Amino acid sequence: MPQYKLHYFNLHGMGELPRMIFHYAGVPFEDVRFEPSEWPQLKANMPFGQVPVLELDGKLLSQSYAIARYIARQHGLAGQGDWEQAQVDMYADCIKDFMINGRPVHDEQDPEKQKVLMTKFASEKLIPHMAVLEAQLAKNGGVLVGKGVTWADIACYAFFNHATVKHPDILKDSPNMAALVSQIGSNDNIKKYLETRPAYH
């Protein structure tokens, strides 16, 4: 078994998806977590001064989605063949877009400005694209691509598992997505990880 180490802050953020893929696949890895105060000393060691970083037998890979895709491919969670793998990438990118476009909304301190940003994000991205995911799940028998769970499904789980803490109603109009989130959350490895995972922040 390759020696994997994942380096990230002691937060969910962009590190949670790679962690969850490892856990779902039952693949052991060293979950290296550090506090923001330790970051200045560690930054220079990272390929682009950012985390998460995957360390594999001494080699380094950065960019959370490159890491996620690599681990998924190595452990049968990426889809079968080029076209399916591309479909998986596409749905995963949809979740990545939610995170990138949701970030400025999340970071806005002024409540009035935040409300405006949230409305724009919800109407232009979140709601229409969640509808696309919902329709695909209904059409494809409960998973996004092919016959089994892929990392795109796990990306949905990671995102909505985090989002439902502050926005408990986010899945109220998406029963298929709610079912997928519940299905992934029922996986024994994921359940075990969530029991011991540091608290939400």
Place this chain on the structure above:
Amino acid sequence: MVFPSRPVKLLRESLKMPGYKLYYFDVRGRGELCRLILHCAGVPFEDFRDIDYFKDWPTIKTRMPFGQVPVLEVDGVKMLAQSMTIARYLARRHGLAGQNDWEQSQADMYCDCVYDLHNATVDATWEEDPVKQKDLFNKVNQDTIQPHLEKVEQHLVKNGSGHLVGQGLTWADIAYYAYFTTPIMTRLGGEVLTKAPHLKKLIETVGNNPNIQKYVETRPVTSG
């Protein structure tokens, strides 16, 4: 023994090559990397860019998987959305993705870095006031581009082949070429690569690829 006639041979050849149609607006933006990969690989495709935003887009939008472009339509039957996903798929199918899983993930990493650079530069790209545009560009250059280039130079030197990944051209090289030759870069970014001579040389190498050169000579001139 009956030998296939020439028309039959041509038909067989055309059946092997998938029918690609790339939907995107008549700008470079998020579609250009996909176009460059196809041209570089010498793969024919329909570059469907005559999309009027007000007349055509409302109808076309409803047919796109996520109501966005670029979209790659294959053989008129299946569609793929998300610019980086399309680019990766095309790179993989046409020998520009890297030689093994690890190399492919390295290429993915570099391309995600370029995607981040594009996101950081988008406000500057579409700013109409030239003074504001220059300020925005200089800030992105100082805060984001230069620190990134420092790391890329180190990796390029360490890799030793002149390319970002492995021994040959990958879509990662093409992605950096595409980003550092955008209209805004060409106009305001004259000094941007001064401290990155290896990347500068790589970008020139990609630009000198005959297929890319031929495309760039006839490509429509657009503002972004």
